[in-house]
Amino acid sequence: MRVQFKILRQNENSAPYSATYELEVDPGNTILDCLNRIKWEQDGGLAFRKNCRNTICGSCSMRINGRSALACKESVGGEIARLQAIAAMGDSHRDRFANRPAEQKGHENQATAAPEDIPTFHIAPMGNMPVIKDLVVDMRGFWDGLEAVDPYVSTAGRQVPEREFLQTPEERDRLNQTGNCILCGACYSECNAREVNPDFVGPHALAKAYRMVADSRDAQTEARLEDYNQPESGVWACTRCYYCNSVCPMEVAPLDQISKIKQEILDRKDASASRSVRHRKVLVDLVKQGGWIDERRFGLEVVGNSFRDLQGLASLGPLGLRMLVRGKLPLRFEPSEGAGEVRSLIEAVQAIESASTPSRSPQS
Template identity: 55%
Template sequence: MQVEFQIFRQLPPGPPRLQSFWLETSPSATILDCLNQIKWEQDGSLAFRKNCRNTICGSCAMRINGRAALACQQHVEEELQPNRPHPTRITIGPMGNLPVLRDLVVDMQPFWNDLSRVDPFVSTAGRRIPEREFLQSPAERDHLNAASGCILCGACYSDCNAKEVNPEFVGPHALAKANRLVQDSRDSRREERLQAQDNLSGVWGCTRCWNCNTVCPMGVAPLDQITELKQGILARYPNEKPVSEVSRPIRHRKTLVQLVRSGGWVDERRFGLQVVANQGRDPKGLLSLAPLGLRMLGKGKFPFRFKASSGTATVRRLIDVVRQEGLE
């Protein structure tokens, strides 16, 4: 079958451009097979990374038809969809959120730098193995399997919306690794690791867009790892503790639950004052609300009254049950 491959070519500082290659290939061929064929038969200057060809090393991560994937894992027939405007065309580009070195090759150093920020190794104290073996139960080890499957390909990092808008965000790969260490019974720095991610560059910077779970080729489900990490952080702040005494991200979450529990949905008048202004304790936060409030007043969109939801009682019971089960 004839397939058109549209490949982004770039040699910085020059701008990127699309170049088309027509290839006679089979539906069962991998994208990496096709890239090899293009390089060997049509254009030897085409640059891309590869190594194991067996979804182990993660070297060949790139964007295929707009999403990050491993070229050695994706097959031509999977990428050709009849409902597309061009059903015989496959578009290939470099990973996102990383500087392009040439064509499909990106500079992975920012990726590694962000990973190092979570100190991704079992703590020194945990590595002091006594004379006998450092034992883990099967259940303890099984809990680490998903995160341990990460091959550090960068697919989740590439398609992370939070990283795109917030360069300080550590990235889903790093948070998945951080959670793996938090859950590891051999590590002795659980509290320190949880505290380190309790900020907007850590777990609270995640927008929960699900992209990382969608593109992960190994089933690590980084968003699930981030969620578990959040639960560990929230467990450090009991519900009895006043929201005024916690960080803004924690206050945001706790205030949201409290307002929904009391009225069935969020009372927007109180939300900003309680979260951003911390009930007036944060003057800068209070002042930051003024421009938005004035614009809302000017457009007649400021809610002067709040009407509780007709399902408030049901919502309250659901929240109470979740709290009783320890699932909040």
């Protein structure tokens, strides 16, 4: 089959440009196979990283049709099927839209362009990292974020004991998912929080951080959780967009690991500890009480720390005044229907989480 590759190329500190290549390929060929052929047969100057070609090393991560993935894992046929599924979903939305009255459609009912006859693959370098050349990016920020969480078993845990350090199968199983991370950078590339906040260490780093929190051999759990409990660089800077889970080729689910660290912090902190902790605790408490959030109390208790943070209270003044003038300040709160059922569900989930929280072995 004939396919087309549009590759975003760039030299360091220069403007990117698109280069187009056509190949005759088999559906089972990987994207990396195709890039190799382009480099060997058409353009020897094309730069990209590769190594194992077997979804182990993570070297060949790049953006393939708009999302970060491993070029050695994605096949031509599989990628075409993915794009067709996305297109079919778009057609379904357009069909539903087409059934709406004409006066509701506005200018959105213009005909869409016909799909290209030749399947086209758009290849670009990973995001959140400066480009060195073509598809090769500078990953120093990625590695710095990982180093910042100290992803090694503590010194005490590394000391050679008189006998081996034993772990139960359950203790070892807690490390399996995060241990699958191959540091490909896909999650970091697509991280919205990192894009707007250069202090955020990244989902890859916090997934590794949870591995240390969960490791029964580590003796620095409390100190680690204090380090990870930072509003700008730690777990609270995550925007919970779920894209890191979506693009991870090894199903590490970085967001899930970040959530586990948050829960460890919440279990140890009261609501006065920080605004980030208060936000989570107050939100849950208010929903338990009324089925949804009493916005009047939410601002006062989270930002104002229940009248203990005078600076926070003062910051609410201008917003509250504007809301009052425009008639948008709720003067009373009505619980939602089924508030009791909502409360029961939350308490049931909390009971399950409490029962499933692993107990760590005491450290010497």
